[in-house]
Amino acid sequence: MNPDAKNPTLCRPVFVLAFLLTLSFAIQWSGKAQFWRLYFFENQVESFSELALEAVPEQIRNLAADYLWIRVDEYMHFGPSRRKPGAFLAGSYAANTEIMPLLEVVIRLNPRHFDAYGIMSENLALYLDRFTDGIRLLQAGILANPLHPRVHELFATIAYCYGFANSYDRRHENNRVVALRYLDGAFDSIGRVGSAAVFRDVLNPVNYQVIRARFLVEQGRKEEALQAWLAAGLELKSTEGLLGEYLRRFAAGQPVPALPEDLLKEPGVASFAKSVNGSAAKSLEPGPPSLLRPPTEESGGPPDLSGVKNLSAEHDDGHNHPAQPSISDQAKTWSGILAQMALLGAVGGVLLFRSRK
């Protein structure tokens, strides 16, 4: 007797099942390979927690992120805890560590929540001595929002951080070469976004070109610096600042020192610089040049390209904003509440009294 004939009915279904399983796998992976664009994750998933979040509908995640963003604004306005005073003033984003966990959750829920990146990176890089973490966060923001109308701001912020790091933390050296690359990245991003690009007071191509010109001069690439200056639409004259005067002289073929600040050593230039900047002495100090136009803060401080400080300046009133709890709200119509209390209490009492019978 044929041993295979002992279980004739078992082999066939097993073979059929195995065949169907293999066929289904082959179809599945062939389909994914051919139509891979249909299976592209919109957000980059780098950890299991992000993978778990992908299961939550994006609309709900965005709603939660927006709600937390409102809480961030509330925390910012109320100021630090009374029992554990923080290093920030009410109305200021700077060094407000209470908002950091909330912003982190906002970014994880909605990586396209653009404004959170600027605030968090400012806190990290400039006030919490987490320079590298701040840069990484901005880079993550760029990857998550490649076609955002304001993505150039993130590039420019990174350029600013690299370009003027030493002004905030003496442990970090200025890296103008990397800063120039990110400024070029800012212009590339503006080109990618096209007409949808949005510019604000400080973060705009004019200021980017001015910063580029300044860095290029420092790199010894004066010709490129001149081109950048002209691309900004600025004129080559002394009233445009020390850098304008420097490039005017260079364009005119006159001998120029290595840096624009060296012009101040020349007699007669210091007073002219003072009239332009209002602070000739500060121009000699190492640090970010106060030559940008138009800075929104006083010329004494380093110019802030992130734009976030502009935002905090709008809120930086130095005052706490204690909320009226609804129970103490004098504007509330308490007559309605009292009437309701009296009415319901009376009705309830009557019903209970009658039920005793």
Added chain:
Amino acid sequence: MRKILFPIAWIGWYGFLEAVRSRLLLGTLCLVLPLMVSTWMLDVYDVGFQVKVVKDLGLNIMSGFGLLIVLFLSLDQIIPDIERRSIYFVLTRIGNRHVYLIGRFLGVAMTLAFFHAVMGGFLTVMMRVHEGTWFWEVPVGAFVIFLKQCVLVSLVLFLTTFATKIVVISLSVLLYVLGHTLEIFRMLADRKGVALLSYFGEAIALVIPDFSLYEMKIVVVHEIPIPLPALLFLALYSSAVALFYLAAGGTVLGRRDL
């Protein structure tokens, strides 16, 4: 008076014991406490223990868990008793359906008080361990959440006296949301100048509890002192509203043919 208070106390006590022994609730509590602890794990950049965030999220978790207790426990009080016919045994002993309803309410309220005391105490102690100071506004916040949920329990119990489970859940959620947004609704109706809508809003505002009175999370999180008279007023308001709904529920139950 003894004939009324003793049955209420016994029904409430046994309801509380039954709830506390429930593995579902205890298991959920075992999840909630680590969730509260994990709120400071949001500190990805290691900036330190964030008091406000931990308080805020802790109170939200407390409120969420309390809502679960309200919904699941309240639905399991009266409807199952009627379906299983075990309510007859209770009513023959106590004779008064109002007493039965108030006893059930007391059981859920005691359960809420127990779990809120555990969660509030845990959060307060956790913050004390980290920060070295007592944040007494956290237990006050837990008390306010407890008052709010007691009002919701009375509302749900009232609905269970005449509706099915699914209707109770739907109406409870609707009334909960309405209770939070009624003031805005009335303001908008006034602004639009639609008189009918405005009168309608005024009418239902007399009957539906104003849950927005209990929104004290901002005050607790930002350490704004809550005046004692405000707390007492809130307790009085909660008592009046709960009394109405329990009395109305008892009346409906009394007229219902079981």
